[in-house]
Amino acid sequence: MTPETQKQLKITDVSAKKLEKLNLHTAWDLVLHLPLRYEDETHIMPIKDAPIGVPCQVEGEVIHQEVTFKPRKQLIVQIADDSGSVLFLRFIHFYSSNQKQMAVGKRIRAVGEIKHGFHGDEMIHPKIRDAENSGLAESLTPIYPTVNGLNQPTLRRIIQTALDVTPLHDTLPDALLGRLKLPHLAESLRLLHSPPPSFTIHQLSDGTLPAWQRLKFDELLAQQLSMRLARQKRVSGSATALGGDGTLTQALRHALPFALTDAQEKVVSEICRDMAQTHPMHRLLQGxxxxxxxxxxxxxxxxxxxxxxxxxxxxxxxxxAEQHFIKFKQWLEPLGLEVVWLSGSQRKKAKDEAKAKLADGTVKIAVGTHALFSDDVEFQNLGLVIVDEQHRFGVAQRLAL
Structure with missing residues (x-):
């Protein structure tokens, strides 16, 4: 995050470092950092009517407080509302200030999920408010993805400041928005970050809400555009056309104890057609x-x-990798092709021999793990890279090879 952005949004150095861990570097990053869920602090639910397993807010007077040590140290607080219903509040991590905040006789509000506990219904680590000195929220409270050390009030303040200072110009023409029945970007973002009091948690959690539909559309459009730009960049690049004369492929086909299926023939044909082009091929084979x-x-x-x-x-x-190595040796060595193996656990002598053969072009095919893209591995004329389970490699790792 630049010092100018940090100053504009009134972000401390400590908070800036926390935001970087969330990959939030600009005001636009913050504006697009959307809530995971919402909490309803706009009204108080009677304890007897409070649902199990759903976030809610209750209010009551502290009637009992104690610190227990079995099975571990924890703070147990009991509150009772005007109906006489009792709820346990349990804190595993707490400070003396928490005990003062929830002293017997104090009237407090607790926000969290109620669960069935050993002694009765309880909230574990609820959010606590002083009922006598704080009013009810006017709208639902957004809860954002965060990291340790960056609390929700701070993150909400920073995001709200980013919303106020960032020009939210729309990226789509009004005619298209009207045809697709989508709201404007600014309207959608403000609604999701600061929902009006008229909206319920259910409405805001519903993916069919027009505001969510607008942002989903933008995300899918951006993904499609980025793919189109990546393809244009790839097509504009140059690569040696790999045509082949069919001698080795036909020899392998004759040696196989089975015939290829129609689907296999189709993808082999498509891959060969791509390899014969003078620009790089990026192809995903699924099956x-x-x-x-x-x-x-x-x-x-x-x-x-x-x-x-x-x-x-x-x-x-x-x-x-070893399974592939065995299979490729079985298929290709009878054709007079040596297949070398490279892995991190390989002995230095064997690894050096394999690297030397790849560097001088003696060997045409290598099978291995991450060791293939080590800095000291050189190919004389690498023309094709086949990556199995490519999703388990980083983008930088694949590009390095």
Missing amino acids: DVGSGKTIVAALSALTAIESGAQVAVMAPTEIL
């Missing part, structure tokens, strides 16, 4: 366990090797 993704990967690898390129096959664990 159930046992659907034949590995043979598709092997045929794609052979097409790249036929074109004189090298291939890297990476898996997230040694067990999975």
Whole structure:
């Protein structure tokens, strides 16, 4: 967060560091940091009518307080409202100030979820208010995702300040909003951050609320646009066309004890067509366990090797990578291709030999784990990268390879 933004939003250095942990660096980041849920502090629920397992607010007089030590140290407070109904409040972490705040005879409000406890209905670590010196909230209270050390009142104040100082210009034309029956961005954001008193928790939690629909639309639109921009950038890049003459792929096909399915033939054809282009290919191959993704990967690898390129096959664990290594050796060594193995647990001598063969181009295909994208691993002409379970790698890790 820049010093200018920090000063404009009146954010302390300590809070700024906490916000960075939430990836909140600008005023717009804060404006788009939406509530997880809401708490209703606008009215008081009689204890006898308070629902189980739903956040609510009750009020009563403290009739008993004690610190117990079994099974662990905790503060137990009992309150009773005007109907005589009693509720236990239990605190596992507390200070002497908490005991003073809830001294016998004090009238307090407690906000939280009621659960069935050993001694009766109870709230565990509820939010406590002094009933005599604080009024009821005028609207529902938003609860935001946060980190330890950044409390909700501070976060609410910072977000409200960001809303006040940020020009909320709409990103979509009025004609499109009218056709899709979506509200304006500023209206949606202000409603979700500061819901009017007329809205209930149920209404605000309903994903069909127009304000939520507007932000969902924006998020999906941004995702689609970013994908389109990424594709344009990829298509504008250059890559060596990997055509292949079919000698190795046909040899493997003849050696297989089975024929490829129509679906496998289709994706092999699509991958080969993409590899023959002069811009980079990014393709995700999906299929159930046992659907034949590995043979598709092997045929794609052979097409790249036929074109004189090298291939890297990476898996997230040694067990999975070793399974691929065994399968690729079984298929490719009879074709005269050596397959090398690279992993973190590999002995230095074997690893150095594999790296030397990749660097001078002697070996065309390597199978391994994260070790494949180590700084000291060099390929003479890496043309195709196959990543199994790519979601288990970071984006930076895949890009490094």
